[in-house]
Amino acid sequence: MSKLELRELRYFLAVVEEQHFGRAAERLHISQPALSKAVSTMETKLGVSLFDRTTRQTRITGAARALIEPARDVLTTLEVAENLAQRIGQTPVVIAAGASDASLAQRLLDRYALRRPDQPSGQVLVCGWGQTIPLLRRHVVNAAVARDAGLLHDVERVEVAREPRGVMVARSNPLAQLAVISPKDLDGLPQPMWPDSTPEQQAVWHGYEYEPDGEPEFTAGVGPTVSGFEELIEVVALDQAVASVPLSYDETVRHPDVVVRPAVGLTDTKAEFIIRADSHDRHLESLLLCAHEIARDQQSIS
Numbered sequence: 322m323s324k325l326e327l328r329e330l331r332y333f334l335a336v337v338e339e340q341h342f343g344r345a346a347e348r349l350h351i352s353q354p355a356l357s358k359a360v361s362t363m364e365t366k367l368g369v370s371l372f373d374r375t376t377r378q379t380r381i382t383g384a385a386r387a388l389i390e391p392a393r394d395v396l397t398t399l400e401v402a403e404n405l406a407q408r409i410g411q412t413p414v415v416i417a418a419g420a421s422d423a424s425l426a427q428r429l430l431d432r433y434a435l436r437r438p439d440q441p442s443g444q445v446l447v448c449g450w451g452q453t454i455p456l457l458r459r460h461v462v463n464a465a466v467a468r469d470a471g472l473l474h475d476v477e478r479v480e481v482a483r484e485p486r487g488v489m490v491a492r493s494n495p496l497a498q499l500a501v502i503s504p505k506d507l508d509g510l511p512q513p514m515w516p517d518s519t520p521e522q523q524a525v526w527h528g529y530e531y532e533p534d535g536e537p538e539f540t541a542g543v544g545p546t547v548s549g550f551e552e553l554i555e556v557v558a559l560d561q562a563v564a565s566v567p568l569s570y571d572e573t574v575r576h577p578d579v580v581v582r583p584a585v586g587l588t589d590t591k592a593e594f595i596i597r598a599d600s601h602d603r604h605l606e607s608l609l610l611c612a613h614e615i616a617r618d619q620q621s622i623s
Contacts, residue, residue, distance in 0.1 A: 336356070360372065370384065381551065432615070436607045466595070471519075486528045486568060487582055488565055489574065492577070496582065511544030514547070516548055
């Protein structure tokens, strides 16, 4: 039987994501001493330190990094089970989306509601990084909004958003002093690797066109393997890698040792509405039309 409680996992992830005990406590609506005590209890149960605390910052330890994705998977699975139990028979559409794309998924549902006012409103299932497509594959959700999904088989997809890339670097890295970062600046530098990813997927995430028989504009060095966004931030903060990310992350990444600089010469990052090719019904057909409408709106703006 597990030593840890679900409540403790939620507390742990809040501290990981906020990088600050005070902000995490405020987000959880508990006192900071209560949060610190809960985390200390976790550390005692596990026999490891999860955070290195100073008066200025909170750093994730290696033990904590190993716990992040399993903890998120446990809570996501529980949330999915609870949500599905509540939603079955109540709504015809559930869209999985990462936190950064949840508002985009909601825009799709808002348009769907205008088209199908006779139907119950759809739902957005906000899930962890990289979990949208697995949830879609397992038929847990009807559809997904996924960013830079790369090569997928047996799906239909519509691009619904696009934005330029930036490069996330350690504040101590010389690249942090540049106003704009180019592919030449990135050549040979280590970039994060993702578990079980193909060369085509790595190319998409690193921001260059995949050319199996040609020469890419730059060569990404092999950096640490990461499986979550918090891990990505930490390896960048330690200057073990640089990472291509949506430029808007400049406003959302909160870490004292990390900056995001604009990039030129990299492919844009894109978000897509995706459904399984074998799952057409009138609800998903309506959502596909909504996705195409949003895509046309984006094109007219650009």
